[in-house]
Amino acid sequence: MKRIEIKNVIITVLMVIIVGMSIGYSLLTTQLLIKGNVQIATKWILGISSIEKVDTKGEAYEKSPPNHTLNTATFDVGLKTPSDSITYNIKIKNTGTINAKLNKITVSTDYDSSPAIDYKIEGVEENVTELPSGGENNIMVTVKWNESYDNNFEEALSKTVTIAFDYIQS
Amino acid sequence: MDKRNYLIAGLLVAVIFMGIGFAALTAQLTITGTATIDSTWDVKITEITQKTLSGATQDKEPTHTTNSATFSVKFTKPGDYAEYDIKVTNNGTLNAKLKNITISPEDVTNAQSGIKYTVSGVTEETTTLDSNQTNTVTVKAEWVGTDTSMPEETTKQVTITLDYEQY
Numbered sequence: 001m002k003r004i005e006i007k008n009v010i011i012t013v014l015m016v017i018i019v020g021m022s023i024g025y026s027l028l029t030t031q032l033l034i035k036g037n038v039q040i041a042t043k044w045i046l047g048i049s050s051i052e053k054v055d056t057k058g059e060a061y062e063k064s065p066p067n068h069t070l071n072t073a074t075f076d077v078g079l080k081t082p083s084d085s086i087t088y089n090i091k092i093k094n095t096g097t098i099n100a101k102l103n104k105i106t107v108s109t110d111y112d113s114s115p116a117i118d119y120k121i122e123g124v125e126e127n128v129t130e131l132p133s134g135g136e137n138n139i140m141v142t143v144k145w146n147e148s149y150d151n152n153f154e155e156a157l158s159k160t161v162t163i164a165f166d167y168i169q170s
Numbered sequence: 171m172d173k174r175n176y177l178i179a180g181l182l183v184a185v186i187f188m189g190i191g192f193a194a195l196t197a198q199l200t201i202t203g204t205a206t207i208d209s210t211w212d213v214k215i216t217e218i219t220q221k222t223l224s225g226a227t228q229d230k231e232p233t234h235t236t237n238s239a240t241f242s243v244k245f246t247k248p249g250d251y252a253e254y255d256i257k258v259t260n261n262g263t264l265n266a267k268l269k270n271i272t273i274s275p276e277d278v279t280n281a282q283s284g285i286k287y288t289v290s291g292v293t294e295e296t297t298t299l300d301s302n303q304t305n306t307v308t309v310k311a312e313w314v315g316t317d318t319s320m321p322e323e324t325t326k327q328v329t330i331t332l333d334y335e336q337y
Binding site for chain 2: 028029030031032033034035036037038039040041042043044045097098168169
């Protein structure tokens with residue numbers, strides 16, 4: 001009887017040891033790391049660098065000096081007699097590293113604006129004009145009192161125009 | 171005289187038997203067991219290769235150790251991307267399973283602009299890696315193609331952690 005009891009004790013102890021080893025065995029793990037680094041090595045920087053009056057005809061005058069930010073240029077002129085006009089040169093520079101192209105020119109005017117005032121854009125052409133890195137576009141905008149238009153002065157006497165130049169990567 | 175000899179002999183035999191019985195009652199039993207772990211746990215990165223470069227350039231050759239792989243690329247325009255295949259091999263005798271994939275920072279996987287990362291080829295809690303088998307993890311880095319302006323972050327690093335465990 002004692003032999004059986006001792007054997008049972010030893011067997012039981014060994015089983016406990018084996019079970020314990022199995023539990024420890026199931027916790028094996030490994031952690032692997034993947035590291036990625038991405039750098040955008042180019043610069044997309046297009047902007048208005050200046051606006052300058054380059055021509056005046058008749059009695060046209062600047063009501064306030066033109067001004068600009070990187071993305072907008074504004075001017076405000078007065079036209080006293082038919083055929084008066086002022087022309088501005090707006091420079092757009094590409095100081096980035098990516099070549100650009102003028103994709104679209106959009107002109108919009110305010111509602112109920114004077115039909116006697118004309119705007120003309122010269123120097124660039126949508127889908128044609130390129131603006132390479134380091135390059136410059138010169139856009140001429142002329143505002144004029146159309147002398148051939150019979151204005152009875154009962155219509156609107158002012159006209160605000162917004163011209164948008166959309167450049168894309170070429 | 172003979173009777174005493176018999177008695178002595180009998181007593182001696184009794185003593186001997188009693189000794190034998192006593193010895194039997196106190197016999198020591200010994201069981202010796204030896205256990206050896208003859209299996210191995212060996213899951214590691216064995217290779218990283220450039221899969222695709224579209225508009226992108228490699229800043230430096232990809233490298234790896236048994237526990238990590240690294241790559242570095244440069245983009246020049248929206249839509250540029252690079253893909254790398256990272257091989258994870260089980261050289262041990264114990265089967266493994268991909269328990270968890272952790273990507274840091276978290277927002278790189280669903281970026282709507284700028285730099286985006288995507289991991290494919292493996293699925294956590296599903297992909298297994300049996301002994302002598304290989305998992306191929308594909309990591310794609312890209313400049314989101316719909317961007318029309320420069321992103322605020324022009325450099326972005328990511329760390330992808332793969333946790334394998336025995337199953």
